[in-house]
Amino acid sequence: MAYRVLSSRLAPPSNKLSRRFVFVFTLSLSFTYLCYSALFCSRAVMPRLPGLEEHGCVRAESAGAKKLLQKAPFCAAQQSTRTPTPPSPARNQTHTAKRQPAAQPAEKTARNGTSAQRYGNKKLPNALIVGVKKGGTRAVLEFIRIHPDVRAVGTEPHFFDRNYDRGLDWYRSLMPRTLDSQITMEKTPSYFVTREAPRRIASMCRDTKLIVVVRNPVTRAISDYTQTLSKKPDIPTFEELAFKNRSQGLVDTSWNAIRIGMYILHLENWLQYFRLSQIHFVSGERLITDPAGELGRVQDFLGLKRIITDKHFYFNRTKGFPCLKKPESSSLPRCLGKSKGRTHVQIDQEVIEQLRDFYRPFNIKFYEMVGHDFRWD
Template identity: 70%
Template sequence: MGCSGVLFHSLLFFFQQSRVVSVLCTMLLVVTYCLYCLTGLCDSAPRTLIYVNNNHHHHHQHQLDDIIATRDYDDGSVPVEDGGRNDNNNNRRVLFDELLVRAPPPSPSRLLQAAHRKWNQTDAIVTHTAGDSGGGGGGGALSSTQVDDAAARGGAGHHTVDPQQQWGGGPPSSSMPVANTFGTKKFPQAIIIGVKKGGTRALLEFLRIHPDVRAVGAEPHFFDRFYDKGLEWYRSLMPRTLEGQITMEKTPSYFVTKETPQRVGALHPRPAKLIVVVRDPVTRALSDYAQTLSKNPGLPSFQSLALKNSSSSATDDDGPAVDAAWSAVRIGLYAKHLENWLRHFPLSRFLFVSGERLVTDPAGEMGRVQDFLGLKRVVSDKHFYFNRTKGFPCLKKPEGSSRPRCLGKSKGRPHPRIPRHVLQRLRDFYRPHNLRFYQMTGHDFGWD
């Protein structure tokens, strides 16, 4: 073999070794890059914050605090079929799927702590007072006044949680990579002001389907509990809205709070629309009592709270008089409460929604609401189905979600059995008040 042969074999050997070295170097680089990314040090890939749906023309970024605030529910319930307190993580995941947010969610521990604070707040109101007034180990029964005092103390400070504090307070943590600089926070243009146990939660959830509605989920209670915090605090609770969208909030106790109409009337700009969801006052009182009873099983009977002691002077020829001082009864005096509001707002500013029709014909009643708010009729029959188990309509499964949306287990509680003569006594009591309400509103709700 000549020199050329030796040179040829030498070059071949060199190229073979170089190829092996190249492959090894490439593999080393790939492994290093993978380890680098797994440790969280790599941020070279862009992150999509918001999924864009081409079938909609409204695509908005939401601050994480807005997302959480707009999914706080009465009694800690979650509007997902069979959702509830023991399914928090799954429901939170559905929440993010529904809002189409792909940014990393907050830590589960923070969400659970916030939810527990809310649940403890609502569960402790009446039970705490019952313990104080029971005299250690089961004492005397609570009167209707004591029951109302329990709720009032819970609302006025003992167990009420500031809507900002209950979700951690202040601005979002800098560790959460969700930013929102779109839109502005405005005072609400429409407020659902009542009534408790009338169907306000269902109405708000149905309205949220509409792309032009942005609403606070947690009840702010600004005009009846937190008025001293000031208007800027109130505005800070509102979600951001774009041009053409309306901001809404709901607090059912506004309708029955004496000071609220004047305070709402002093807001500038004034809310253009006020919505009141009303329901047969007898049925509403039973639902109110059932909710309180679920939190305090030692509560006196409905009859003993609704009717004054027959041995007292507060009787008439038909038997014991109805105790209108008990809040469950007092809330149903709709004409009296409306009179207070009409001193500050014209009747044209109000829409009275039938809580019964919201169950039997949700699409029809939602059509009236959308017309009143000046919105295009987007929410329609196609969004609802009737859940026979729960006894009320639910929202059909939204795109991207694994389950349909129903109000939580705390909604649709069975009512206790009440003697017929007690119910008839209440109906006789409410009849003249109902007729007056029909005349004031120009609408016969058919409760009599």
């Protein structure tokens, strides 16, 4: 069509030379147009301009421009094979975070402990502080749990004495999340005097490590009574509860405060299910005078590196008990609660001597059994 129009206007039909010129000129224009179109849409030749898409063709903003682009074969092919542009990370970051949490360093995950995927799993305990009441079990738990490889339940679960019918899954649900390299621990002092506890713990795992914090049984009984008196001021006197007949020296072994201190009887029950090497005895007296030394032996027993040392403790003269020095995350030192280090009720010295005589044979057998003299006499 272009050839006919141009030929009719530029040259008469009789002039063959002019017709050839017009034909060649028209052919050149057509060829130039095709080359320009090819070069404009070619990524290899055209530089990347702000108005170009990644596929190399001009971005079509208006409907008319889109129709023109669709007529070009190269760009039409690019349009049909184009893959959808991935969503912007800024628009979808919330959904992405829900689908796949970002990885965290192991040290940070161990400190926070809030996600199963990041911070380990809930496992049954590897070690238990099983006794004894008013011996220093809370102190041992609070001191040992500052070790980075120990995670412990703060409250007493009382699973093996009061809540056993709830099942192991319930018990596991109470545990903190731990990594494979960490020890899971809990403490319930009443386990040591519960008849069924050793068998139940052994049925869970015979390799469980057991910690028993023991203390002079006379001092322990007075401390036990002092605690009970603070809650029930109307109870009988210590002497009335401790003796069936004081003049004859008959001690009432049915009173729980007296019965707990007969350590050898309870230990014999535990040794039916556990080896003696699986039980570590902490001295309640040395825990006060040398907390770092006692905690060092606890760390050895648990197979932990000795990280808790003298630098972690100071002696609180007001409470008469060691406290943890100020941790990095707090502005104050960490001492045990008001119930720890409470001033004991004053007991007649003759009553104390009678109880010492009562406990002496039990203490001697206990020393022989565990291979250690605690020097309570």
